Amino acid sequence: MACFQEAAGARQHYPRELNPVENIWQFIRDNWLSNRVFKSYDDILDHCCFVWNKLTMAFIGLVLLHAPCGEGEGGAHLWEVT
Numbered sequence: 243m244a245c246f247q248e249a250a251g252a253r254q255h256y257p258r259e260l261n262p263v264e265n266i267w268q269f270i271r272d273n274w275l276s277n278r279v280f281k282s283y284d285d286i287l288d289h290c291c292f293v294w295n296k297l298t299m300a301f302i303g304l305v306l307l308h309a310p311c312g313e314g315e316g317g318a319h320l321w322e323v324t
Contacts, residue, residue, distance in 0.1 A: 270297065 259265070274293040280286045 266297075270294075 270293055274296075275289070278289070280289065
């Protein structure tokens with residue numbers, strides 16, 4: 243039991259502002275989930291899935307926009323379907 247307490251005590255706690263996942267959820271809440279009234283639980287889930295997919299596609303687009311051409315790896319681009 244003492245080993246568990248030492249391990250748990252040694253764990254550092256960071257502010258939520260430094261946690262990348264918390265930053266993503268805060269961005270989603272601020273931009274797409276705030277000031278809305280949902281009709282049902284399913285409506286909440288549907289909207290959350292829509293927002294998550296929208297954020298994911300925006301991130302993928304950003305990555306592809308700034309991705310290197312890949313010329314050194316056979317000349318294939320990251321966005322080309324092979």
